[in-house]
Amino acid sequence: MRLRLAALLPLLFLLTVVGTTAPAHAANDTIDVVGTLLDNRDTPPKPVPGVKISVEESGAQIAEGVSDAEGKFSIALPGAPIDLLGKKITVKIDTDTLPEGTSLTDEKKTEYSVTIRTDGDIPIGYRIGPKADDSDELVRKVSQSAINGVFLGLLLALGALGLSLVFGTTGLTNFAHGELITFGAIVGFLLQDKLDSPFLLAALAGVVLSGVFGYANDVFLWKPLRRRGTGLLAMMIVSIGLAIFLRNVYQYIVGADSHQFTGVPLRREPWEIGSIDISPRTFWSAVICAIILVIISIAVQRTRLGKATRAVSDNPALAASSGIDVDRVILTVWIVGGALAGTSGILWGINYGFDYQFGFKILLLVFAGVTLGGLGTIWGTMAGSLIVGLMVEMSSLILPPELKYVTALVVLILVLLIRPQGILGRAQRIG
Amino acid sequence: MAAETQSVTAPGQTKENAILVADNVVRTFGGLRAVDVEHFEIERGKITALIGPNGAGKTTFFNLLTGFDKPDTGAWTFNGESLSGVAPYRVARKGMVRTFQLTKVLSRLTVIENMRLGATGQRGEKLLSSVFAPLWRDQERSNTKRAEDLLERFKLDAKRDDFAGSLSGGQRKLLEMARALMVDPELIMLDEPMAGVNPALKQSLLGHVKSLRDEGRTVLFVEHDMDMVRDISDWVVVMAQGKIVAEGPPDDVMADPAVVDAYLGAHHDTELSFEDEAKIVAEAEAEIEAEIAETEEQS
Amino acid sequence: MNWLDVLSGAVEQALGPQAMIYCLAAIGLNIHFGYTGLLNFGQAAFMMVGGYAVGALVQTWEQNLWLSILVGLLAAVLLALVLGVPTLRLRADYLAIATIAAAEAVRQVLGAASLNDQFGGQDGRFGFADDMKSLNPIEPGGVHFGPIDFRSYDFFIMIVGWSLALLLCGVIFLMMRSPWGRVLKGIREDEDAVRSLGKNVYFYKMQSLILGGVIGAAAGIMSGLATDNVAPSDFATDTTFFVYTVLLIGGAARVFGPVAGAVIFWFFLNGLDLFFDKATHDNLIPDWIMTSDQASLMRLIVLGLVLMLLMIYRPQGIFGDRRELAIDGR
Known part of the structure; x- marks a missing residue:
């Protein structure tokens, strides 16, 4: 900034000199x-x-x-x-x-x-x-923020499930999870940019490859580390290294600019419902999120694999002794978690646009959601993320919008203070 | 017949000279009442054993008494002073020091440093005086002397400058006990001092526990090994499903059918709830882990 | 540009103000993480509070620089208390999340446009180091050791900063040898054990957080003085991560770890930067593989990899003794 000012000085001098002979430039003066x-x-x-x-x-x-x-x-x-x-x-x-x-x-x-x-x-x-009209205006603002908040919450929940499941089953606090979210958007974008693929194909490939990426994460990094008996804190720092590595590789590939998907078959122009604006794109994204979340909930509740996942989250040793293949469950969690993160990244991208580091930027919100609900629990993660989404959007009714993320972070700290196990988590036995 | 047994081994008996008195201590996890003790006293200068099947709530009761866990209700006094809601470090300073079922040695400190840490009232433990060694050097020297004497007594003097992490499971138990003695406690609470200790060491550990009583300390310990309990304890308290079901002199308690029930019944007569099962498995795992850790260190 | 320039440029950075600032920050973090085992991921906030207290007090409220520095250090004490009271009771991983969140919250508030008049928004504060500059005894032409050059004021800041760093290393050496240091190390190993021996663990953790935080604030203040500028982008989450990398390279819980770590970190960071810059400009690496824009990313890509590999293969740092200093299981 100051550099530019310094460069400006001689330029201004030049302009004043030129300005005397060429009044046409005077407007710049x-x-x-x-x-x-x-x-x-x-x-x-x-x-x-x-x-x-x-x-x-x-x-x-x-x-x-x-x-x-x-x-x-x-x-x-x-x-x-x-x-x-x-x-x-x-x-x-x-x-x-x-x-x-x-x-x-x-x-x-x-x-x-x-x-x-x-x-x-x-x-x-x-x-x-x-x-x-003040009262109407307030109602409009509140309901608009609430709708935006629910949508943000759904997106966060989708992104957070993988983080939460991985934490539940392996105890890893994965700081590279934001990069899993970015991955989906980047892959989709590259397919469009380099191969001119239609949006739906690119998005689908993005989701699938995100799952593959999650698989690769586990097979090539985390599983070997678990085998070596690397401590959880050490793994957490490894994940920070991975995050820095991936984020810069992303920037290497797609540059620092913000990008948009092309040919998204959902209109942006909002429907006006009463005085509230909802873009069809946002609406259908929210519906997709909600459907996926419901499917995951049912799957975790009903399917064999889902039950195994919960068992491993509850007590890995107990699960292993009752014949569950813990490694396979963890691998599945990584694949599903990766695909969910990628999906959330793509949905984020079509609604807000994306760059190489948006996943990292929202990581703290994702953490907030996961922690709020109680680390490692599925229902908690969904509820926590929704609350965070709502809080972020609603806080801008009172606070300057630039501080809206701060609210979520402060609430995260307060929740940790009052109920470290999260809203829906259970207290643990000591010793 | 039943009435007679009750009189000898009825739970909640008062003691002549109690050092610790607890009333209505309840702790629940979810729906499970892990600890539900109506009345409990420890006789001063005696060795009291706390026994019971896995998941009976012994360790949780330990945690509650020493402030490491908070009960839902309950009050207890130590030397007449209330300890409810008192932080663990204050409990220790009052003269009631515990050890842990899974030994907590400070792996990356040497054995002698582990010992020195136990000394109380150290001037050098203040932030500002830490930089000025002359302020605390003399005290450190006398603490070291005391630590070395204890290490010798516990046959750890050869390990003085080794990292505590390099000790075997049994040696860790010894170190933890010796370290607790650095605090100079009136009541020392040992959580399974024999778990994972090889038979050769066991005998000397028994001797150490007895010697604690002989120097006038009160000992409360949790144990599974019935031979050991019979051998060294003056009084035995039996817990099952969170409650104290019987207490009395070792031989009377061992003969009490209620105790046999407690051990067998807890496992065979009633349906186990999921939490019970998880808890039992968790404790079993903890033991297995301890053993694995030990064999790894020995290899 | 020739290869000697790459080397001398790397050496300049390895000794320069940036390395000194990261060294100071890492000395503070070493007390938290290395000795006490506190997973403080908010070190950048301590730096920011220190730097901003000085910048804003001098530029916005026109206070004396030296007084402002004192206030900056006290502000770190305050931040440690505010941050520590709720978080120090938490499990290690929760503490990490709470501190990283708090640091980002502090950064967003201080960088907010609505506080533009006080803290200057994204531009931050600048032009507050005049009193420091006026003390500079180094001749204006700067200092030259063969191909290695330092600007006059930079060299002055380096002398002040590195002296402070060495002084702190000495003090920390004494402290960690004392019973006080023993309690901290005990807490790192197992805080329940230390509690069972009658030590007020919470109190010691708080002392550790304050002490390391104040040193972090000193790093932030030196950063402000060195560049005559503090801005939110200087104190992002990545700053904390880099400080961790510095600490882990040198070896956590080693007195001179932060010094060695900072020198090595900046030598390679800048060396890589200059190398790839030169390689792309000289077309050693063809353009379709790497443009000069992309070359500037290589150092961070390598940094990420190094942090991972370091943590996996040498968690005790380059010089550490694995037996003693490996960061253990939990």
Whole structure:
């Protein structure tokens, strides 16, 4: 940042010199406060002209301007940009000059305080339209957040099951689990990018290969380590090494940019149900998540393998002595867990986009879900993840959205304090 | 007949000079009442054995008395002082020190360091004085002397500078007992001191336990080996399914049909719940693990 | 660029401010993890709190730098208490998750746009080290040892930082030889055993967390002073992971482990970076295999592998004695 500023100095000098002979460049010489006032009640939104906007610095007005016929305003700040850097200005809208019948959506938001950090123009947005009905607005916001939260929770649950099952059966706290989630999205993307494969095929292959990847994880790394008798803490640090390794290999392959899947057969344009927006893509993703979670629940409850998994989670030695092939159960858990993580990665990718490290970024949320529910229990993981999803989205009703993950992390710590065994976990016998 | 046996070996008898008195101590896991002791006393200066089938709740009872686990209800006193809700380290400082069923030696510390750690009231254990060796050097020297004497008594002096992790299972039991003595306890509680100890060492361990009583300490120990119990204990308490079912002098208790029932009945007469079974298996595993650990070290 | 440049560049990094900062952080972590067995995955938060206390107090609230450094160290004590009270009773793996979560929460709060005026958002704080710079006695031209060059201020920071590191090593050597150190090591081996001997384990763990945390904060402060900048990206989860790698290379529970670890870590990290950079530029590695962008990732790819292999084959570190220092089962 500061490097750029330093580079800017000679450039500015050049501009002022050139500027005297070439006035056409003069526009670059100032910092402008810019924006467009539109009345959102109409579709397309209608420009709102003739509204007075002023700029103040420490209480004194330094510039003002009026919106034009297209609703646009551009207010040049006096002084060279280099002198303005670091200054704090306040932009005010004169609500009296709004045309009859229009008002700000949020009447209190008439002022914006901005600290000037770059020499670029400063965009300011005012929402003009009907005055929002506070109670309706609150209901809308709460229900929208709740819906977003449930969806996030379902995605997290899908991603977390593998982590939880692996912990339950082997005791490993796998910090490389985020990379299992990323794996699905990356494989799907590569198939699309390199082989032009249609989305559904790419997604399906992503899921299958994620399962294979889980298999490889166990067969080539964790099983040999278990055989050697490597301690759980040591394995946990190994998983950190694996996470760093994989994450950078991913970046090696797909770069640092964010990516999108192409040709997803689900619309993004939201359905408006009442005042709540739900995109069909999100909705169907949530349905897929829910179906998979139900299938897994039933499978764990009813099938032989599912029962064996629970037995191993409960007590590996007891399970082994009653004739269960513990290694086979663990391998299955890795395959299923990998495939679930991959699926969650792909669903995450089609809804939010993805990059090489998104799995790592959401890993702590996944941990929060798993821990909240009680490490290693299937129901707990699902419930915990849903709670985390809801909490993350709902917290942005009160807190700035950038802090929404913090809520989940703080709650995670509190839960560990009060009920280390999680909400649904059982207390263990000591000694 | 039944009434007569009851009078000799009835549970919850009061003692003339009790060092520890416990009332209504209950601990449940899930639905299972692991410990449900109405009244329990330990006679001062005697060796008391706590016996019972696997899963009877002996270790859990140990954990509760020493503060390592919290009971649902119950109160107990040591030398007249209440110990309910007291943290384990405070229990130890009051003079009631325990050992563990699965020995807890500090593997990557040497034998002598294990011993020194046991000494109480060390000035050098304060953060600020730790850097200034002159503040604690003399005390350290006298603690070391005491530790060496104990090691000699327990025939571990040859191992003085070895890592504790390199000791055999039996030697670990000895080290743990010797280390507990560094705390200078009034009541020493030994959780299965003989488990995993080879027969040659057993005899000397028995001698050590007796010598503890002879120096005026009170001993409570959990044991399965009936010969040992008969040999050294002054008083035997029998637990089954969390309750104390009988107590009395060794020979009377061994003759009590209720005790035989407790041992056989717990396994054969009643249907085992899943938790019971899991618990029994878990304890059996713990023993097997201990044995495996021992054979590995010996090889 | 020639091969000598690769080597000298690697040596410069191995001795430079970055290595010194990671060494300090690892000395702190060594007290937690190496001696007490606390799986603290929030060391970056201690560094951040130290660095930010100094940066924000000087830049935002215009306080004296030296006073701010003192406050930075005290802030670490506070963080240790806040973090330790709930988490020190937890099992090792829960402690890891709780501390990593707490560290990330601290980072997101301090980097939040809504606290821009106080902590500068993603840009962080800068321009607060003037008083430190004014103390620099090294001549402005910098210092040169053959092909190895250090800038004047960097060299000054190195002298201060490495001296501090060696001093701390000395103090820790004395502490770990004492009965106090014995209790910590006992806790690492089996805390229930130590409890049964009448020691207040929780209290000792807290002392350990505070002491190591304050040293971590010192690392963060040195980082701020070295670059005259603190930003959220300096204190991400990966920072903690790198500190662990430094510690494990040198060997946990070894007094000079962090020093050796930091030097080796940065020698190879930068050496690899320069090597692959040169290899791609000189077309030793063709472009279709590796571009120069990708070359910059190689060092982290190798780092991840090294961390895994180290933990599997030499958990006691490069110089460690396996018998004594292998990190055991649980």
